[in-house]
Amino acid sequence: MNKEKISPHTVVIFGATGDLAKKKLIPSLYRLYSQGVIDEFPIICVGRKRMSDEAYLKFLDIGKYDKDRKKLKKFVKHLRYIDVDLNKSMCFELAEIVQVFDKKCGCAGNKIFYLALPYFLFGKTIGLIKNCGLLNGRGSKKIAFEKPFGSDLKSAEILHKQIGRFFREEDIYRVDHYLGKELVENIVALRFANSLFEHLWNTDSIDNVQITLAEDIGIENRGGYYDKSGAIRDMVQNHILQLIALVGMEPPKSLNADDIRNEKVKVLKNLRSVRKKDLVIGQYVKDPDSIGYRNEKNVDKKSITESFVAFKTYINNSRWRGVPFYVRTGKRMNKKYSEINIVLKDVTCGIFQRERAKHANVISIRTNPKESVDFLFNAKIPFTRNELKEAVMEFCHKCEFGPNTPEAYETLFHQLLQGNQGLFTRWDEVKASWRFVDNMKRMIKNKRIKLLPYRANSEGPNESFSLLRRDGRNWKNIKRRFAL
Amino acid sequence: MNKEKISPHTVVIFGATGDLAKKKLIPSLYRLYSQGVIDEFPIICVGRKRMSDEAYLKFLDIGKYDKDRKKLKKFVKHLRYIDVDLNKSMCFELAEIVQVFDKKCGCAGNKIFYLALPYFLFGKTIGLIKNCGLLNGRGSKKIAFEKPFGSDLKSAEILHKQIGRFFREEDIYRVDHYLGKELVENIVALRFANSLFEHLWNTDSIDNVQITLAEDIGIENRGGYYDKSGAIRDMVQNHILQLIALVGMEPPKSLNADDIRNEKVKVLKNLRSVRKKDLVIGQYVKDPDSIGYRNEKNVDKKSITESFVAFKTYINNSRWRGVPFYVRTGKRMNKKYSEINIVLKDVTCGIFQRERAKHANVISIRTNPKESVDFLFNAKIPFTRNELKEAVMEFCHKCEFGPNTPEAYETLFHQLLQGNQGLFTRWDEVKASWRFVDNMKRMIKNKRIKLLPYRANSEGPNESFSLLRRDGRNWKNIKRRFAL
Numbered sequence: 001m002n003k004e005k006i007s008p009h010t011v012v013i014f015g016a017t018g019d020l021a022k023k024k025l026i027p028s029l030y031r032l033y034s035q036g037v038i039d040e041f042p043i044i045c046v047g048r049k050r051m052s053d054e055a056y057l058k059f060l061d062i063g064k065y066d067k068d069r070k071k072l073k074k075f076v077k078h079l080r081y082i083d084v085d086l087n088k089s090m091c092f093e094l095a096e097i098v099q100v101f102d103k104k105c106g107c108a109g110n111k112i113f114y115l116a117l118p119y120f121l122f123g124k125t126i127g128l129i130k131n132c133g134l135l136n137g138r139g140s141k142k143i144a145f146e147k148p149f150g151s152d153l154k155s156a157e158i159l160h161k162q163i164g165r166f167f168r169e170e171d172i173y174r175v176d177h178y179l180g181k182e183l184v185e186n187i188v189a190l191r192f193a194n195s196l197f198e199h200l201w202n203t204d205s206i207d208n209v210q211i212t213l214a215e216d217i218g219i220e221n222r223g224g225y226y227d228k229s230g231a232i233r234d235m236v237q238n239h240i241l242q243l244i245a246l247v248g249m250e251p252p253k254s255l256n257a258d259d260i261r262n263e264k265v266k267v268l269k270n271l272r273s274v275r276k277k278d279l280v281i282g283q284y285v286k287d288p289d290s291i292g293y294r295n296e297k298n299v300d301k302k303s304i305t306e307s308f309v310a311f312k313t314y315i316n317n318s319r320w321r322g323v324p325f326y327v328r329t330g331k332r333m334n335k336k337y338s339e340i341n342i343v344l345k346d347v348t349c350g351i352f353q354r355e356r357a358k359h360a361n362v363i364s365i366r367t368n369p370k371e372s373v374d375f376l377f378n379a380k381i382p383f384t385r386n387e388l389k390e391a392v393m394e395f396c397h398k399c400e401f402g403p404n405t406p407e408a409y410e411t412l413f414h415q416l417l418q419g420n421q422g423l424f425t426r427w428d429e430v431k432a433s434w435r436f437v438d439n440m441k442r443m444i445k446n447k448r449i450k451l452l453p454y455r456a457n458s459e460g461p462n463e464s465f466s467l468l469r470r471d472g473r474n475w476k477n478i479k480r481r482f483a484l
Numbered sequence: 485m486n487k488e489k490i491s492p493h494t495v496v497i498f499g500a501t502g503d504l505a506k507k508k509l510i511p512s513l514y515r516l517y518s519q520g521v522i523d524e525f526p527i528i529c530v531g532r533k534r535m536s537d538e539a540y541l542k543f544l545d546i547g548k549y550d551k552d553r554k555k556l557k558k559f560v561k562h563l564r565y566i567d568v569d570l571n572k573s574m575c576f577e578l579a580e581i582v583q584v585f586d587k588k589c590g591c592a593g594n595k596i597f598y599l600a601l602p603y604f605l606f607g608k609t610i611g612l613i614k615n616c617g618l619l620n621g622r623g624s625k626k627i628a629f630e631k632p633f634g635s636d637l638k639s640a641e642i643l644h645k646q647i648g649r650f651f652r653e654e655d656i657y658r659v660d661h662y663l664g665k666e667l668v669e670n671i672v673a674l675r676f677a678n679s680l681f682e683h684l685w686n687t688d689s690i691d692n693v694q695i696t697l698a699e700d701i702g703i704e705n706r707g708g709y710y711d712k713s714g715a716i717r718d719m720v721q722n723h724i725l726q727l728i729a730l731v732g733m734e735p736p737k738s739l740n741a742d743d744i745r746n747e748k749v750k751v752l753k754n755l756r757s758v759r760k761k762d763l764v765i766g767q768y769v770k771d772p773d774s775i776g777y778r779n780e781k782n783v784d785k786k787s788i789t790e791s792f793v794a795f796k797t798y799i800n801n802s803r804w805r806g807v808p809f810y811v812r813t814g815k816r817m818n819k820k821y822s823e824i825n826i827v828l829k830d831v832t833c834g835i836f837q838r839e840r841a842k843h844a845n846v847i848s849i850r851t852n853p854k855e856s857v858d859f860l861f862n863a864k865i866p867f868t869r870n871e872l873k874e875a876v877m878e879f880c881h882k883c884e885f886g887p888n889t890p891e892a893y894e895t896l897f898h899q900l901l902q903g904n905q906g907l908f909t910r911w912d913e914v915k916a917s918w919r920f921v922d923n924m925k926r927m928i929k930n931k932r933i934k935l936l937p938y939r940a941n942s943e944g945p946n947e948s949f950s951l952l953r954r955d956g957r958n959w960k961n962i963k964r965r966f967a968l
Binding site for chain 1: 666669670672673674676677678679680681682683684689735736737738739828829830831832833835836842844845847857858859861862863864865866867869870872873875876877878879880881883884885889890894895898899904906965966
């Protein structure tokens with residue numbers, strides 16, 4: 001942990017009664033505080049519901065944060081809940097509280113606004129921030145937006161304009177919490193600080209790239225949002241395209257945020273639009289243990305929203321010429337795991353060619369369930385001369401760095417407070433991502449791509465397997481030993 | 485375990501009262517028998533001492549082989565001890581026993597002679613075998629020689645001629661037990677069944693290769709032999725040159741024994757003679773826990789025999805142009821371990837260049853203390869943006885294949901019985917190895933290379949570190965987590 005102290009900021013969280021604030025945002029701020037990275041910064045929690053500070057703390061279940069009561073008490077002293085009706089743009093109280101705490105804590109006007117809200121409330125909230133005078137005076141004014149940033153390119157562009165009236169791009173932090181995950185952040189180091197990887201990271205050595213983000217849960221309480229969004233908007237537009245960008249990008253000029261984002265956006269712009277035959281969408285139907293998608297709360301009984309998507313795309317440049325990127329993501333799958341598998345071409349001399357047990361070499365970066373970087377290779381079975389078996393070299397992240405890998409949101413707050421935009425998506429990245437996703441959505445509609453049912457708690461529609469089989473390939477399934 | 489049965493052979497072991505027979509040969513044969521690979525083959529143990537079968541079984545401590553008394557009894561039924569005076573070439577009894585057992589077990593004349601003897605007894609023993617008529621009749625007649633095969637090129641050539649009078653090259657098995665080690669055998673599979681390794685196995689990717697065979701023991705009861713031999717003859721001529729050959733060879737045409745040996749011998753012939761400045765020899769002196777080399781039993785009090793050697797050499801071909809092979813091996817070092825470290829060149833784009841913590845990537849093949857294949861790389865330290873730490877991807881052989889990795893001698897007997905010469909050194913390999921070693925020995929004498937004292941239980945003379953430091957390099961020291 002980098003113990004460098006960060007100068008005080010007033011943190012204003014909008015959407016403070018939501019799940020995200022409760023489960024991720026406030027706990028992450030507490031961990032930063034508890035580790036001495038931040039002092040007792042004022043945290044102003046804004047929600048719609050009327051609630052006392054005591055009730056809010058109870059809602060947060062703050063007693064469970066720490067056994068050190070003294071420490072906890074100090075933290076709570078600067079935490080306030082305040083209810084605001086966005087429709088009324090009335091905010092004397094908010095303005096006053098912020099001002100009082102700013103002075104008390106010596107924040108010198110430095111403020112962070114964190115909008116843990118659906119995108120259609122972004123505009124109103126910015127209006128409120130402006131109208132309350134929270135942007136006045138000296139000090140930095142940074143603003144963070146939870147994903148999704150819009151629901152398509154058009155809505156994103158409208159948002160962008162609204163935000164641009166009050167904030168400069170360098171003060172805007174578009175959150176994609178995947179970028180805060182340690183192993184995702186690590187991709188840059190893996191690729192560019194290791195000659196082994198640098199060497200083979202191209203079409204000469206790589207046969208294909210496979211990205212799987214599988215969730216075993218359904219849509220839980222998010223039916224209202226999810227049924228409008230679907231897997232493509234919810235997962236592809238942000239997490240998956242960001243992973244493709246990190247895996248695919250050219251070496252950046254430096255590790256500066258903008259040098260990295262310059263390279264990432266080039267990948268996003270170079271992505272080939274998905275073709276009809278390379279796209280599979282699905283929706284889960286009930287199995288003995290779970291209800292089907294259409295019976296979830298707040299979901300249309302005739303919904304045609306996809307809860308699963310698999311596709312193939314290519315990056316149109318010389319490094320990746322002819323290397324397919326296969327992607328799949330879905331809800332209510334048989335297990336929860338996220339991994340990127342870099343499958344190598346077989347360029348061996350062929351003396352082991354006839355061995356049926358010979359597997360492709362795979363470099364596997366996993367963020368879930370346990371973080372690891374692994375290498376699947378072929379080893380000789382003892383006491384045989386030529387018989388091969390797949391074997392795995394494993395790097396268990398937790399084993400090396402201890403169990404206290406920071407949560408994504410902890411890392412993101414840390415970067416946000418330091419003013420480092422590297423782990424946040426820039427406007428041109430968002431734009432390119434929506435363009436890719438809009439194309440996909442348009443094709444589904446125009447070409448009437450069939451929504452395939454898949455059994456809940458399964459591996460998704462069989463067609464996601466055919467997608468690879470057609471090319472003579474398979475989804476890789478790597479069994480670890482240590483980081484189970 | 486390949487359970488294919490092997491047709492019966494009479495195994496005749498010369499030097500049966502030696503350490504090797506007791507600790508390795510007979511136990512390995514028992515394991516093969518116990519696993520059903522061989523039936524109760526007749527094992528005729530030949531020694532100089534007079535001893536009853538009972539006394540010999542006691543010497544073997546055979547009771548400890550197995551709890552299954554019935555199984556053990558069956559094995560012992562076909563095991564005989566017989567004393568023979570090589571100087572007398574008298575062998576009626578030996579001939580008779582072999583004949584009786586051959587008939588009893590249906591060996592059909594198939595015989596294996598295993599000479600666990602010093603090389604200067606090889607000639608006499610072959611004479612005896614011939615004179616006793618053991619080479620007469622139908623059936624295969626294979627002969628195995630323990631290393632060393634001679635003490636220099638000249639003596640090896642004399643031996644070769646003597647043996648050649650009675651045996652064909654395809655029946656001669658020159659043992660180098662290192663080749664029976666599972667991970668050493670595995671080098672061929674690693675290199676030629678994995679595109680990742682195949683890709684980078686050359687001067688474009690590899691900066692240098694480091695081979696360490698360190699022993700923590702002294703010379704024990706082998707003073708008489710060792711003081712005449714020294715580390716160069718005892719370790720370099722066989723184990724180390726074989727490792728260099730396996731690591732360095734071009735892809736063989738096939739996995740056949742001779743195709744592999746054709747490639748290995750090319751490497752041995754292409755090895756650059758070691759230069760004066762690239763050679764370090766040492767001899768251990770006492771430390772509080774151990775006596776010095778010159779005080780070991782059966783060692784000359786003024787001995788100038790080296791118990792440690794380190795050197796640098798090159799393979800003169802285009803694959804290895806400019807890639808140094810650094811080697812070190814010694815007795816009474818601070819720990820016992822054997823590993824081959826393939827150190828990669830830094831070809832990264834340089835954005836992490838300034839990080840002091842950045843390490844070279846290393847592929848490490850270890851045979852001792854635990855067998856493993858590991859990859860040392862750079863990972864990002866959590867909660868930092870650019871700070872690197874060395875990390876290790878580990879493949880623990882035992883974890884994957886279970887603790888029952890065959891002992892080297894088990895594998896060697898298995899191959900010997902199957903008539904597969906792949907794990908044994910061919911005459912031209914032996915010749916090329918002695919030529920390399922003779923050059924080294926000659927230079928030591930002619931150029932008066934200084935014998936450096938090193939403290940027992942240390943890492944050897946400091947000069948072995950300077951050997952690399954001079955080139956801006958260091959001996960790699962890789963810390964494992966799982967296969968400790």
